[in-house]
Amino acid sequence: MYLHLxxxxxxxSLLAAIAPLPVRSIKTGVHLTFALLGLSxxxxxxxxxxxxxxxxxxSAILPIGLPWLNCHQLxxxxxxxxxxxxxxxxxxxxxxxxxxxxxxxxxxxxxxxxAVFTGLFIAGMYLVILAADAxxxxxAWELMSVASYFLVVHDHSQEKNTQAAFIxxxxxxxxxxxxxxxxxxxxxxxxxxxxxxxxNASLAPxxxxxxxxxxxxxxxxxxxxxxxxxxxxxxxxxAPSHISALMSGVMLKVxxxxxxxxxxxxLGTVHWQWxxxxxxxxxxxxxxxxxxxxxxxxxxxxxxxHSVENIGIIYMGLGLSFLFASNDIPALAALGLIxxxxxxxxxxxxxxxxxxxxxxxxxxxxxxxxxxxxxxLSLMPVTGGCFLVGCISISAxxxxxxxxxxxxxxxxxxQGTALESGVIKSMVAVAAAALALTGALAAACFVKxxxxxxxxQARTEDMxxxxxxxxxxxxxxIILALSCLLLGIFPAxxxxxxxxxxxxxxxxxxxxxxxxxxxxxTPVSARASSYGAPMVLFGICIAWLGAYVLLHPxxxxxxxxxxxxWDCGFGPLEARTQYTASSFSQPIRRIFRPVWPxxxxxxxxxxxTNGGRYxxxxxxxxxxxxxxxxxxxxxxxxxxxxxxxxxxxxxYLTYSFFTLIIMLWIVS
Amino acid sequence: MNAWILAFVQTxxxxxxxxxxxxxxxxxxxKLQCRRGPAPWQPYRDLAKLMRKEVVLxxxxxxxxxxxxxxxxxxxxxxxxxxxxxxVGLPTAAIADVIVLVGFFALGRFFLSLAGMDIGxxxxxxxxxxxxxxxxxxxxxxxxxIFTLSMTFASTNLDTMVHxxxxxxxxxxxxxxxxxxxxxxxxxxxxxxxxxxxxxxxLELTMVHEAMILEYSGRHLALLEWASMLKMLIFGVLITNxxxxxxxxxxxxxxxxxxxxxxxxxxxMLIGAVLAVSESVLAKMRLFRAPEFLSLAFxxxxxxxLSHVVLEVY
Numbered sequence: 001m002y003l004h005l006x007x008x009x010x011x012x013s014l015l016a017a018i019a020p021l022p023v024r025s026i027k028t029g030v031h032l033t034f035a036l037l038g039l040s041x042x043x044x045x046x047x048x049x050x051x052x053x054x055x056x057x058x059s060a061i062l063p064i065g066l067p068w069l070n071c072h073q074l075x076x077x078x079x080x081x082x083x084x085x086x087x088x089x090x091x092x093x094x095x096x097x098x099x100x101x102x103x104x105x106x107x108x109x110x111x112x113x114x115a116v117f118t119g120l121f122i123a124g125m126y127l128v129i130l131a132a133d134a135x136x137x138x139x140a141w142e143l144m145s146v147a148s149y150f151l152v153v154h155d156h157s158q159e160k161n162t163q164a165a166f167i168x169x170x171x172x173x174x175x176x177x178x179x180x181x182x183x184x185x186x187x188x189x190x191x192x193x194x195x196x197x198x199x200n201a202s203l204a205p206x207x208x209x210x211x212x213x214x215x216x217x218x219x220x221x222x223x224x225x226x227x228x229x230x231x232x233x234x235x236x237x238x239a240p241s242h243i244s245a246l247m248s249g250v251m252l253k254v255x256x257x258x259x260x261x262x263x264x265x266x267l268g269t270v271h272w273q274w275x276x277x278x279x280x281x282x283x284x285x286x287x288x289x290x291x292x293x294x295x296x297x298x299x300x301x302x303x304x305x306h307s308v309e310n311i312g313i314i315y316m317g318l319g320l321s322f323l324f325a326s327n328d329i330p331a332l333a334a335l336g337l338i339x340x341x342x343x344x345x346x347x348x349x350x351x352x353x354x355x356x357x358x359x360x361x362x363x364x365x366x367x368x369x370x371x372x373x374x375x376x377l378s379l380m381p382v383t384g385g386c387f388l389v390g391c392i393s394i395s396a397x398x399x400x401x402x403x404x405x406x407x408x409x410x411x412x413x414x415q416g417t418a419l420e421s422g423v424i425k426s427m428v429a430v431a432a433a434a435l436a437l438t439g440a441l442a443a444a445c446f447v448k449x450x451x452x453x454x455x456x457q458a459r460t461e462d463m464x465x466x467x468x469x470x471x472x473x474x475x476x477x478i479i480l481a482l483s484c485l486l487l488g489i490f491p492a493x494x495x496x497x498x499x500x501x502x503x504x505x506x507x508x509x510x511x512x513x514x515x516x517x518x519x520x521x522t523p524v525s526a527r528a529s530s531y532g533a534p535m536v537l538f539g540i541c542i543a544w545l546g547a548y549v550l551l552h553p554x555x556x557x558x559x560x561x562x563x564x565x566w567d568c569g570f571g572p573l574e575a576r577t578q579y580t581a582s583s584f585s586q587p588i589r590r591i592f593r594p595v596w597p598x599x600x601x602x603x604x605x606x607x608x609t610n611g612g613r614y615x616x617x618x619x620x621x622x623x624x625x626x627x628x629x630x631x632x633x634x635x636x637x638x639x640x641x642x643x644x645x646x647x648x649x650x651x652y653l654t655y656s657f658f659t660l661i662i663m664l665w666i667v668s
Numbered sequence: 669m670n671a672w673i674l675a676f677v678q679t680x681x682x683x684x685x686x687x688x689x690x691x692x693x694x695x696x697x698x699k700l701q702c703r704r705g706p707a708p709w710q711p712y713r714d715l716a717k718l719m720r721k722e723v724v725l726x727x728x729x730x731x732x733x734x735x736x737x738x739x740x741x742x743x744x745x746x747x748x749x750x751x752x753x754x755x756v757g758l759p760t761a762a763i764a765d766v767i768v769l770v771g772f773f774a775l776g777r778f779f780l781s782l783a784g785m786d787i788g789x790x791x792x793x794x795x796x797x798x799x800x801x802x803x804x805x806x807x808x809x810x811x812x813x814i815f816t817l818s819m820t821f822a823s824t825n826l827d828t829m830v831h832x833x834x835x836x837x838x839x840x841x842x843x844x845x846x847x848x849x850x851x852x853x854x855x856x857x858x859x860x861x862x863x864x865x866x867x868x869x870x871l872e873l874t875m876v877h878e879a880m881i882l883e884y885s886g887r888h889l890a891l892l893e894w895a896s897m898l899k900m901l902i903f904g905v906l907i908t909n910x911x912x913x914x915x916x917x918x919x920x921x922x923x924x925x926x927x928x929x930x931x932x933x934x935x936x937m938l939i940g941a942v943l944a945v946s947e948s949v950l951a952k953m954r955l956f957r958a959p960e961f962l963s964l965a966f967x968x969x970x971x972x973x974l975s976h977v978v979l980e981v982y
Contacts, residue, residue, distance in 0.1 A: 374788070377730050388732075397778055398764075398771040410767050410811075410824075417819055422978060429973045432815060433966075436808035443778055444800035451785030451796060455730060520762070529824040535763040539749065543742030551719065551887050558722035558886065565726035565787045565883060579785070579793025587801040591959045 003058045003075045003130075006047040006083060010126045012040035013090075017119025026111045030101050033115040034094040037122060041091030044126055048083030051075050055500040059132060066135060072194050074132035077500040078265070081341060082257040085348045086125045086250045093249075095476035096356050097242045099469070103363060104240070114154055118243070121147035125254050134183035134193040141179065141258075145172035145222075148251060151243045152235045164234035171221050171231045178218030179258070185211040186266055198266045208267060212274050215262040216281075222255035225315060226285040227622035229308045233296075236304035237368065241359020244300060248307045249352035253344045256314055260337075263322070264505045272326040276424065279319025283434040286312030290441045291595050294448070294588055295618045297370045297581040299358045302449065303351065306394065309438060310347040313409060314340045316431060320412045323419060323428070325506060332415050334502035334510055335523050338495060339408035345494075346401040346487060350393040353480035357387035360473055361453065364466035370452045370581040372462065377454040379466045384454045386477035391450045393484045395443035399536045401487035404521070406439055407531060411523050441588070448584045457575040489533045492521045582616060597624055674920060675758040679749040681929075682905070686897040687711035689904065689940055696944035711897065718890035726787045726883060736783035737884065737891040740776040744895040744902070747772040752827050753905045754928035755917035756834075761827035766814045769826070769906075770807060773858065773899065777803055780892070784880030795879025798955060802864060802876065805962035806857040812969035813847035813854070816976045817910060820844075826906075830913045841980060846972030848911050853965035855903040860896070861943065863953045864961065867896075874952060901936070908935040 016036035020029030051058070057076040065071040075083070097118075101111060124144030131137035149172065153165035187193045190201025203211065221228045236244045263270055289309030296302035321336030360383045361376060362368045377384035393400040413435065416428030458464055468474070487494060499509040510523055521531045567573045589598070597619040605612045644655070691708035698705025725734070750764045764772070781796035818824045820841060821832045857864040860877040870878055881892050909916060915931025917924035953961060 375728070377732065378728070392775075392778065395774075395778060396771070397775040398768055403768075403771055407767055407771075414815060414818055414824065417822075417977070425977045426974050429815070429819075429977050430970070433808060433812050433970055433973070436811040437804070440774070440804040440807040443774055444804045447778060447781045447785075447796060447800050451782050451793070455732070455782060455786040456788035456793070457728065526762075527823060527825070527828055529765045529767075530762045531765060531768055532763045536746065536768070539746040539760075539763065540739075540742050543745040544738050546745075547738050547741050547891060551891075554719055554887055558720070560723045560725055562727055563724050565728070565789055567789075573789055575788065577790045578788045579790065579797060584793060584797045587797060587955065588804070590956065591801070591805070 001058075002047045002051045002054075002056070002080075003060050003073060005043055005050075006075055006126065006130060007073075009040040009043035009047065009087065010123050010130070012036055012043065013119050013123040013126065015119075016040065017116045017123070020112055020115045024108075026106070026108050027102055029108075029115060030111055031098050033119065034097040037097075037119065038091045038094035040122070040126075041087040041089075041094060044087030045084045045091060046087075047075065048080040048085075048087060051080035052077045052084065052500055053497055055503075057504070069133060069135050069193055071136045072132035072196075073130045073136075074195065075130060077504050078257070078260065079129050081498065081501055082129050082253060082344075083126065085253055085345055086122070086129065089250045089348050089352050090122050090246065092476050092479050093242050093245050093352060093356070095472045095479070096245075096359070099472050100240070100242055100359060100363065103470075110154065113150065114240070117147045117150040117154075118246075121151060121243075121246070121251075125250060128254050129257060132195045134180075134187060134195075134198070137258075138176070138180055138183070141176060144251065144254065145169075145176060148172075148243070148247060151247075152239045154240060154243075155238065158238075160234075161238040164231075164238040168231040168235040171228070175218045175221030175228075178214045178221070180218075182211050182214035182218055182262065185214065195261075195266060199268060203267075205271075208269075208271070209273070211267060212263065212271075215259060216274075216277065219255045219259040219262070220281070223252050223259070223311050223315075224285075224308050225281050225311060226288045226308060227626050229285065229289070230620065230623055230627060232307055233292075233301045233304040233620070236307075236355075237298055237300040241300070241355055241362065244303075245352040245355035245359070248304065248355060249348045252307060252311055253348055256311070256318075256340075256344055260318070260340075260505075264325075264337075270322045270325050272323060272421075272424070275319050275322030275324075275326055276427065277319075278315050278322055279427065279431055282312045282315030282317075282319050283431050284312070285309065285315060286438040287434055287441075288595070290438050290445060291592055292618075292620065294441060294445045294585045295596055299362065299368050299370055299373075299449070299453065300355070302370075302445070303354055303358060306354075306442070306445070307347075307351060309442060310343065310351065310394070313406065313435065313438065314343050314347070316340075316435060317343060317405075317409045317412065320409070320416075320428065320431075323424065324412075324415075327419055329418055330502075330506045330508035331510065332412065332418060333506050334508050335408065335415070336412040337502050337506070338498060338510065338523075339405055339412055341498060341501065342408060342491070342495065343402075343405035346393065346405050346484070349480055349483050349487065350390045350402060353386060353390040353477060353484065354394065356473070356477055356480070357383055357390060360469045360477070361387075361466070364469065365460075365462045366465075367460065367462050370449065372460045373453040373458075374456045374460075374463060374575060374578065375454070375458040376463060376466060379463070380468050382468055382474045383477060386481040387454065388450060389481035389484055391446040393488065395446045396439045397443065399485075399488050399533050399540075401484050401491075404488055404491040404531075404533065406435065408523060409435060411529055414529075415524060444588065445585075448581055452579075452581045452584065456578050457573075459575050459578070459580075489537055490518060491531075491533055493518050495521070495523075595621075597621055671757070671759050671920065674755065674925075675749060675760040678754055678758065679745065679760075682748045682751075682753055682901060683745060683898065685936070686894065686901040687715060689901050689936055690897045692937065693940045693944050693947075696941050697948055700944060700948045711893075715890050715894055718893065719887050721886040723886035723888055728787060729883075730786055732779070733783050733786040733883075734888070736779045737888040737895075739779050741891040741895045743772050743776045744898045748898055748902050750826065751902055751905050752830050752909060752916065754932050755920060755925060756827050756831045757918070757920070758827065761825060765824040766818065766826055766829075767811065767824055770811055770814075774803070774807060776895065776899075780880055783884075784882075787883050789883065791875070791879045791882050795876055795882070798876045799880060802857055802958055802962065805959060805966060806854045809850055809962065809965040809969045810854040810858070812966070812973055813850040814910075816843050816847040816969070816972040819973070819976055820980065826910075830909050830916060831918065833910075834913050834916070834918060841976070843972040843976035843980060844911065846968045846975060848907070850965045850968035850972060851907055851910075853961065853968070855907060856943075856946075857958070857962060857965070859900040859903055861900075862947045863950045864958050866952050869952075874955075876955075904936050904939045905932070908932075908939055
């Protein structure tokens, strides 16, 4: 019954892809698509939630697919959780979509392509999560990748967008190949391509390591761990904002889902080396992601680098979970897994919120560079308020949701003393340090984003044209902001209902969570650590009320007086005297100087003009040191191979002749 | 119920003590420098006067600017209610562990930096930029040095940590020396004291905290000043009670509580005097020397943690 509902969701999203084709008016077509997408999102989210809450496991074999391999489908708590994420976020984004697409002034043809590929993209994500055999998994995976390629390339009038989309497609295909090979290793040792056959496969340890390595690279490419992240900061600014929200908010999570499914479910036994690799990759992604984000001044590019950071935090939780699982401490492995999954959910919510807010700002002002923004809070109060919630959540500040999952990851890392090896224990300690540094730097980065974009004075005239967005766009942001707050204040019930996932995968839930407490979160034991999120909010409110009551008589006597800001007696302040995004992060740039390849150029004032010019460009070492040499290598070897291609038919015939002879020789 | 009242009283007492501690530091400093300083209770007069004064806001101040003083103040008050000062076993201690405590400070700082950028003056942006730079190095060092203690006591709850360190037999941990030193360095940075920041300066190029709150006046300024005094007090209580916990009341009787209060006062006077001495002998650093200072704190805390993991875990 749950699976039927989920399948119905998939069908409705496919319907959403084709429904607008016969409709003539753009407006009706777009509204129709998004209404259907919203419906499918709600259905999938319901199916996922019910499966997770009832802790059931439903599977089905559909009569489609290859003759010898029908399409296997499975919905268990893990799949249900991710189905809830994808469905929920798609449903909320489809409130934002219609007005955003209509107001960005697209013509009929491009609105239709956008609708078709959005529908296919979302259907692809649902199908990946539901798939229970390698064939349908890969078909759905490619559907998701290719459809999202067409969404990234949607605004193909600018060359940099087509280039970004091409890089995305290339990396998605390469990643797909790795995943395919990974499945191949499992299927080769087992007796077939279904997941249940792969689970029963008995692999030699080195084949297990190879399969893990392939899956790590393949899913890591989609998830965007360093150094496989280079497509993210290029593709996200190119895509329309609601698509960026879906790609960053949920598509990366689908990759995380694939990774968890592959390691915990298909491979079964995890090795400690995997935990070390995943933990280190997580630390590197988190730190480098946030450090690169700090240096960006394109709003969406900055958010894309933050996705790298957050995927890093998720991988840290997973790595810790692997380490504990390999040391046979399932309760702590469950804690790490829960921390990672909770962060998946939180990141899906606050990153979609931030991308939608960025979309609203960019649409209203026409600018995407932070250095051109300023003062938007007074012009767009609702968007500004919701964006602030997103900033607080992503900076991991209490009492919002990002804090809870980082707190859980810290708690897992602090249990590292339970591990056996001294080296790994120290490594876990260093990972906790990296996580602490990441959190602090993320807060610094979002002070920059919010302070530069929404506060202060407008840096360009374009900002003054901005006004509050339409009701649908506001509603979707408000829903996301509220869910960030709710998940931050009531983590205990949510985590309780997530217990089914580690129980199914690891055979153990959290050891001591109090089952009927909605106030206290005690992941290890009440003695070791506790966090009462509702009490925190309550305490802040009480103290606020106290301060207000204390000062109230004064407020009567001396009302607030308004005057110009203090200008040190030098005349009115200008918008240009404010700090910019680049100057704000300058001290951090100076401290962590070797992390980025920086090109700085100062042109001294020349003759008539007073005032020189200063320009700074910050690249990415992964690009300079890894991908460009790799690209050159491929180009060079391609040139060598191209010599074979003379264009002369006689040479080609000779090639075929010799190939034939060699083949015959091998066969005989 | 009694315990809740006790927790409430402890919070109120700390709230009232906070100005006295900064007055005390200033007084000792003046004595050390052979100056006739203001009386230790001068901060109370300052606060009272600021509360009476009118609030002047810039024309383009947003609601965030007006809400920030209340938010920063209430978050700091909440932080002060979860720190065991005079007695352990108070019910408020379970609300937040030490990670949440660091989160409270980060939340306050987040809003304070945003408020600094709200008006759009160069000073505000400068203060905010410097503050987040310093804190992004200080915060991880603080977490790490406390994690070393948490790993020893197998708990991140401050209350449990203090209780456990009192009830077990006395041991000397090499890791505590590292983390204690690191925490001292972090505390000077977090409270905006010399050598990182100078609370008594309004010289344009050296301000950090003062630059952010430059646009505040009247009762808003009073709340912010009070919150920063409270923050210094919390750090004092935290450091003394984590590393020298003796004297704190383990049971809620009149005599243990009296001893707890007196010992707390003595410890605070001591740490205030230490701060005054260090502020008298040190000079303020250039901003770009601050990272070296803070990376020292970070390395010390990391060393503490590693030495704990390597030497003290069996």
